[in-house]
Amino acid sequence: MAPRQGPQAPLEFGGPLGAAALMLLLPATMFHLLLVVRSGPARLLGPPPYLPGLEVLWSPQALLLLLTWLGLQAALYLLPARKVAEGQELKDKSRLRYPINGFQALVVTALLVGLGLSAGLPLGALPEMLLPLAFAATITTFIFSLLLYMKAQVAPASALAPGGNSGNLIYDFFLGRELNPRICSFDFKYFCELRPGLIGWVFINLALLVQEAELRGSPSLAMWLVNGFQLLYVGDALWHEEAVLTTMDIMHDGFGFMLAFGDLAWVPFTYSLQAQFLLYHPQPLGLPMAAVICLISAIGYYIFRGANSQKNTFRKNPSDPSVAGLETIPTATGRQLLVSGWWGMVRHPNYLGDLIMALAWSLPCGVSHLLPYFYVLYFTALLVHREARDERQCLQKYGRAWHEYCRRVPYRILPYIY
Numbered sequence: 001m002a003p004r005q006g007p008q009a010p011l012e013f014g015g016p017l018g019a020a021a022l023m024l025l026l027p028a029t030m031f032h033l034l035l036v037v038r039s040g041p042a043r044l045l046g047p048p049p050y051l052p053g054l055e056v057l058w059s060p061q062a063l064l065l066l067l068t069w070l071g072l073q074a075a076l077y078l079l080p081a082r083k084v085a086e087g088q089e090l091k092d093k094s095r096l097r098y099p100i101n102g103f104q105a106l107v108v109t110a111l112l113v114g115l116g117l118s119a120g121l122p123l124g125a126l127p128e129m130l131l132p133l134a135f136a137a138t139i140t141t142f143i144f145s146l147l148l149y150m151k152a153q154v155a156p157a158s159a160l161a162p163g164g165n166s167g168n169l170i171y172d173f174f175l176g177r178e179l180n181p182r183i184c185s186f187d188f189k190y191f192c193e194l195r196p197g198l199i200g201w202v203f204i205n206l207a208l209l210v211q212e213a214e215l216r217g218s219p220s221l222a223m224w225l226v227n228g229f230q231l232l233y234v235g236d237a238l239w240h241e242e243a244v245l246t247t248m249d250i251m252h253d254g255f256g257f258m259l260a261f262g263d264l265a266w267v268p269f270t271y272s273l274q275a276q277f278l279l280y281h282p283q284p285l286g287l288p289m290a291a292v293i294c295l296i297s298a299i300g301y302y303i304f305r306g307a308n309s310q311k312n313t314f315r316k317n318p319s320d321p322s323v324a325g326l327e328t329i330p331t332a333t334g335r336q337l338l339v340s341g342w343w344g345m346v347r348h349p350n351y352l353g354d355l356i357m358a359l360a361w362s363l364p365c366g367v368s369h370l371l372p373y374f375y376v377l378y379f380t381a382l383l384v385h386r387e388a389r390d391e392r393q394c395l396q397k398y399g400r401a402w403h404e405y406c407r408r409v410p411y412r413i414l415p416y417i418y
């Protein structure tokens with residue numbers, strides 16, 4: 001049986017109680033959003049219009065569609081890749097290999113959906129299935145997380161994540177015990193992080209656009225903007241797929257309910273909230289305002305991409321000409337920390353860019369409702385919490401060098417404010 005982690009690993013997310021609360025709260029919030037977005041008042045903080053019974057939530061067709069989708073994405077993951085990348089060094093000094101073919105999966109899926117549409121595939125019917133699809137995804141992720149938990153029971157100690165092995169069943173089930181659960185070369189966490197949920201989000205958005213066109217003759221400018229911005233975000237993530245190997249999720253977190261539910265249910269069904277809102281609550285948007293929103297989105301993307309690429313290039317090859325001139329702090333681990341360029345502005349410039357983009361995704365929905373701004377509120381909370389987790393880990397890794405970095409770059413996300 002796999003050993004537990006030592007007493008030195010502090011419990012995160014409020015320990016077992018916090019984990020249990022989140023396991024109830026996250027699915028409940030997702031269903032609340034799906035219900036209120038199609039109601040007349042669309043109030044984020046109001047009660048849902050009704051409490052759906054099992055006959056509304058459960059649909060064998062939805063489960064079949066979900067499993068077909070997962071199967072298709074798994075098959076595309078197994079196709080020959082243009083490149084195979086090596087991950088970060090593991091506890092046992094080995095490195096895992098990952099196929100870089102996520103963008104290819106997006107393009108092939110788009111071609112298949114395009115073919116389907118020309119053959120009469122009723123994509124516009126998908127919005128009506130979102131509730132049963134979300135229910136099927138929730139059940140599937142609970143079962144999947146249970147299987148992952150059981151798989152970790154027989155994993156060697158070196159395969160376990162630094163957190164998620166406290167010995168408390170609920171906490172470990174939520175956080176995830178194994179760092180990189182795999183069957184042969186199929187890596188479940190890497191697959192789920194970027195493929196079924198992110199690509200699913202784009203096609204849910206497209207289905208909402210198609211249904212809007214069917215209902216009102218053509219998609220609105222606001223719907224085009226939301227679809228365009230979010231397609232750019234997902235396309236960018238898949239194009240720079242290799243960069244995900246240096247994120248906290250892949251390097252540090254185990255694969256349990258939090259990430260499985262986050263990747264497969266939360267992302268596609270709540271990140272598409274703005275497009276859902278626009279289908280049920282059309283909003284007028286003039287060209288000048290649309291231009292301002294595009295500018296905000298472009299600024300956010302410029303910071304997000306610039307910061308992420310600068311760090312990834314530096315981590316892969318510090319003498320790359322694009323980063324070789326940047327100022328750095330040496331650390332006892334042999335790795336260096338950037339203190340100029342994007343990473344000299346604030347300690348998490350990539351979060352700042354991501355938050356600016358989040359705002360640009362909500363602005364096309366107008367200012368009459370709080371609901372489409374849910375993503376901005378949730379994402380701010382997520383990134384502030386994530387930033388605190390990352391700071392703890394960096395302090396542990398780099399000690400005095402991290403203190404020096406914090407002294408030289410005092411702001412975390414927003415210059416002169418936070």
Ligand SMILES: NC(=O)C1=CN([C@@H]2O[C@H](COP(=O)(O)OP(=O)(O)OC[C@H]3O[C@@H](n4cnc5c(N)ncnc54)[C@H](OP(=O)(O)O)[C@@H]3O)[C@@H](O)[C@H]2O)C=CC1
Nearest residue numbers: 247248249308311336337338339343350351354386390394
């Ligand atoms: N849309 C969404 O729902 C979400 C999006 N994101 C996005 O994902 C991206 C990745 O985020 P995340 O994994 O949280 O964190 P980061 O990509 O910011 O990675 C943090 C790591 O970067 C390294 N680092 C920190 N400071 C420096 C420095 N000055 N110089 C060099 N390396 C440094 C450290 O690792 P080391 O030194 O070991 O390399 C640290 O642990 C972000 O753009 C974020 O906005 C994140 C969560 C959710």
Ligand SMILES: CC(C)=CCC[C@@H](C)[C@H]1CC=C2C3=C(CC[C@@]21C)[C@@]1(C)CC[C@H](O)C(C)(C)[C@@H]1CC3
Nearest residue numbers: 026193194237244247249258259261262263266267
């Ligand atoms: C509250 C809750 C449900 C927790 C789970 C959080 C997850 C939804 C997010 C954790 C980190 C994520 C990342 C992305 C999507 C959301 C999750 C899974 C990401 C794939 C989005 C696209 C970006 O370009 C990214 C690749 C940098 C990013 C990585 C982190």
